[in-house]
Each structure stands twice: as structure tokens, then as C-alpha cells.
Amino acid sequence: MVREVAVSQFRIEKRRTDGLVKLSSGASIKGCFFIAGNSARHDGPERVWDLLNSEDGFFPFEVHDSAGARTVLFNRDHVVTVVLSDNEASRDSGYTVATRRAVSMRLSTGEQITGAVCVYRPEGRDRLSDWARESDLFHYVESGDDQTIIVNSAHIVEISEGTT
Numbered sequence: 001m002v003r004e005v006a007v008s009q010f011r012i013e014k015r016r017t018d019g020l021v022k023l024s025s026g027a028s029i030k031g032c033f034f035i036a037g038n039s040a041r042h043d044g045p046e047r048v049w050d051l052l053n054s055e056d057g058f059f060p061f062e063v064h065d066s067a068g069a070r071t072v073l074f075n076r077d078h079v080v081t082v083v084l085s086d087n088e089a090s091r092d093s094g095y096t097v098a099t100r101r102a103v104s105m106r107l108s109t110g111e112q113i114t115g116a117v118c119v120y121r122p123e124g125r126d127r128l129s130d131w132a133r134e135s136d137l138f139h140y141v142e143s144g145d146d147q148t149i150i151v152n153s154a155h156i157v158e159i160s161e162g163t164t
Helices: 048-053 128-132
Strands: 014-023 028-036 058-065 068-075 079-084 099-107 112-119 138-142 148-152 156-161
Touching: 028 048, 048 079, 048 138, 048 148, 099 128, 112 128, 112 148, 128 156
Parallel strands: none
Antiparallel strands: 014 028, 014 079, 028 058, 058 068, 079 148, 099 112, 099 156, 112 138, 138 148
8 A cells, every 4th residue: 555645835845055064163064055946035046145144043954974964953143154165156136247345354263264245236335344234144255266155244353355
């Protein structure tokens, strides 16, 4: 006898996106984010940036280590950076016309990051200080090697404009 399992009407199919999460404790954890096929914030699939900025508190993450794979919950407040292997930032609708600013930032962990940020503001309001005052907690920083780093602004100690 074949038994059919009812699928919940509330179930949302997710895909996995690889990432490296760096925590305020100093730990770096490799694994996968669970990302929805559609975003509530924009057209197209959800991105890791959407997940991190969607709400406060905890999010699920599949950890890959010597013990195998397991799902844990991480508190967003303690995520310092997320490193993604693809350039997720380039999927923003205004990406090609945004003002790019070369930056160097020092984080609460002592780590120094250099890269570029896109400022989605009209000319004259597209300064680095305008980018720093955006309401989202997590921001994209693009490194020179086609990686996307998502930085928790609560862990940015100092940021300056400069060359990458």
C-alpha cells in the first residue's frame, strides 16, 4: 500500500546557497543558507541579503563540518560578515547605474575589508555617508575577486573612502 503524505499549504520550497558566516565570537562556519524561490522585497528569487535584512533574531543555516551536515539557528546580531562565492549584489535592479565607492572598513573583530559599495541615491546624495545611513542592517561590499561580502553595519567600527 502506498501512503501519500499531505503537503502543507504553508510549505515554501527553498534552495540552498553556499556561504561562509563569520561570527562575533571569531568563528567562521561554512554551510548553506535556505533561500526562497521568490522574494517579498523585489522581483525574482530571494537572496541571502534579503534573508538577513528580512527580520530580527535567528535564521536557519546548514553547517558543513567534520561531523557532517546539520541545521543550526544563528542570531543575526552576532553575524559580522557573510562571504558568498557569487556576485549577488549585481542582481540589484539599479546596479549598473549606481554610484560605486571604493571603501576600506575596519570591523569590530579587527578585520579590515577593502572593496566597493554601490550607492543607490540621486547625484549629490550619493556619498559614502549616505550609504552608511541606509536603514538596512546588512550591506553588500564587493571584493576584487568577484566575491560578495555582506557586512553587518553594527560591526563596522570605521569606514573610509579609498582605492581598491
